[in-house]
Amino acid sequence: MTPVPGSAFKVAAIQFEPEFGAVDRNLAAMEAHIRAAHAQGVRLMVLPELADSGYVFETQSEVARLSGPIPGGPSTDFLCSLAAELGVWIVSGLCEVAGDAFYNSAMLCGPDGFIGGYRKLHLWNRETLFFAPGDLGLPVFDTPLGRIGMAICYDGWFPETFRTLADKGAQIVCVPTNWVPMPDQPEGAEAMANTLHKAAAHSNGLYIACADRVGTERGQPFIGQSLIVGPNGFALDGPADKTSERILIAEVDPSGIAAARKISEYNDVHADRRRDVYS
Amino acid sequence: MTPVPGSAFKVAAIQFEPEFGAVDRNLAAMEAHIRAAHAQGVRLMVLPELADSGYVFETQSEVARLSGPIPGGPSTDFLCSLAAELGVWIVSGLCEVAGDAFYNSAMLCGPDGFIGGYRKLHLWNRETLFFAPGDLGLPVFDTPLGRIGMAICYDGWFPETFRTLADKGAQIVCVPTNWVPMPDQPEGAEAMANTLHKAAAHSNGLYIACADRVGTERGQPFIGQSLIVGPNGFALDGPADKTSERILIAEVDPSGIAAARKISEYNDVHADRRRDVYS
Incomplete structure (x- = not known):
């Protein structure tokens, strides 16, 4: 069934644990989670950052071995076929190769195949050793569900990421992520990653769906706590816990964004900016 | 004792309940709270928005009657004298008149008198009926304590406020505020005002001290929950409760900001921006 543009639909943030280097195993796990969400009526699926490859690279040759073109690589082809079979839209973080360069990327596909890619703009920590910074800007894609943007993990630390996407008309931002503990995070305090995305959703009147991974890879722990936030900045589902695989599901209604901003x-929290003053 | 520039000092966010129209009573209450904080070693005091006049104006003539020049008006003179006597710095929200215009303003004074003013840039709700939007930009003042910026209430809903202040070298942003409930705030969820200022402190590596009021005025409830946040975005003191007068106190160490940003x-969370991409 083709959705009516701008009508409500369900989004899922799929929190799971990829295994480093096990691309086929990871794609199979993603497929199982996507089929489970589809069975619950979800139309838009969001998967974690580098969901096909795993995250903690130690050498450039590992990156080369585990990356593929977007579109045209095996991971993208696999997800595009699944989206076509199920009639759903999928955003996933994937490890991308393009010529001599490698990117920490995300791609969006739908029932009619590949729609577009995004390359992480703000590289985190040792990613800077293996990946080139994103060079595709912050694209927004017009789909039958609504206008979809993407951001990856550390991109969310920059309010400008969401400002730019909102200014370009995004209604929902899908965030594949591999959140790690922040320095000085007090025991029991909300994860800063959650705080940042709630603030961004509120200040921009955006839906934001963050799909984090769980588990520890080569000594690096990830914090889970995936979250779907509504345009008023409050959680619609989640945060998930820190260690379990979990599918968060929430209803997205793009037609409600204008009211949320009032x-x-x-x-109007999105229109009231004083652009004459800011640096 | 004159502080060594850049060394640690204590800041207080003074949560109290002004009474509408009772300027002398409000200044006396502010004095009592400031003296109490001074007795605890506080060097920088932050008081709520429109702390001298109260908030819920119904007519322009009320604003005219309850406003004063900054500097040179009775509220500013009173606070400057107190700052000189105690050897402290004070930021307070005040109702300002300047020629034919009225502003929802804040002022900073210190042991040597008046330092500077700020006029709220982003007016909230019916403030737009009574006040002119701020026309002084977002000034940052170099003091022996460190570089101090000011923002008022709804200014904090705009990430650009803190970006601009941080880019201008602010180390601590003092926020006089009169926070009101947000639409759709779920029972038990963190106040969006708290979320926004934690996010802003983290993304910019800033200390932010928010002094809110409590009580209900002419039917308008205020939410308390004053907060002092460190440059990693986590609370140093507070949030205070929703209804009680309370003095929050935290240590500010401007020399630690560079490390917090790493x-x-x-x-470096403040330096990693991709300004080539943002709208």
Whole structure:
């Protein structure tokens, strides 16, 4: 069934544990989670960062071995076929090769195949040793579900990421991520990653669906706590726990964004900016 | 004792309940709280928005009656004298008149008198009926304590406020505020005002001290939950509760900001922006 543009639909943030280097195993796990979400009526699936390859690279040759073209590589082809079979849209983080360069990327596909790619703009820690910084800007794709943007993990630390996507008309931002512990995170405090995405959703009137991974890879722990946030900045589902695989599901209604931005009789939180003043 | 520039000092966020229209009573209450904080070694005091006048204006003539020049008005003179006597710095929200215009303003004074003013850039709800939007930009003042910026309430809903202040070298942003409930705030969820300022502190490596009011005025409830946040984005003191007067106190160490911004071996959260991409 083709959705009516702008009508409500379900999004899933799929929190799972990829295994480093096990691309076929990871794609099979993604497929199982996507089929499970589809069985619950989900139309848009969001999977973690580098979901096909795993995250903790130690050499450039590992990156080369585990990356593929977007589109045209085996991971993208696999997800595009699944999206076509199920009639769903999928955003996943994938390890990309393009010529001599490697990118920490995400791709969006739908029932009619590949739609577009995104390359992480803000590289985190040792990613800078293996990946080139993104060179595709912050694209927004018009789909029958609504206007979809993508951001990856550390991109979310920059309010400008969501500002730019909102200014380009995004209604939902899909965030494949591999969140790691922040320095000085106090025991019991909300994960800063959650705080940042709630703030961004509120200030921009955006839906944001963050799919994190869990587990520890080559000594690097990941924090789970995937989250789907509504355009008022409050959680629609999640945060998930820190260690379990879990599918978060929430309803997205792009037609409600304008009302969410009207946070008082005289205010629109997205329109009230004083661009004459900012640096 | 004059502080050594850049060394640690204590800041207080003073949560109290002004009474509408009772300027003398409000200044006396502010004095009592400031003296109490001074007795605990606080060097920088932050008081709520419109702390001298109260908040819920119904007519322009009320604003005219309850406003004063900054500097040179009775509220500013009173606080400057107190700062000089105690050897402290004070930031307070005040109701300002300047010629034919009225502003929702804040002022900073210190042991040597008036330092500077700020006029709220982003007006909230019915403030737009009574106040002119701020026309002083986002100034940052170099003091013996460190570089101090100011923002008022709804200014904090705009990430650009803190970006601009940080780019201008602010180390601590003092936020006089009169936070009100947000639409659709779920029972038990963190106040969006708290979420926004934690995110802003983290993304910019700033200290942020928010002094909110409590109580209900002419039917408008205020939410308390004043907060002092460190440059890693986590609370140093607070949030205070929703209804009680309370003095939050935290230590500010401007020399620690550079380290707080280095959130991984290869990252500086304030420097890693991709300004080539943003809208």
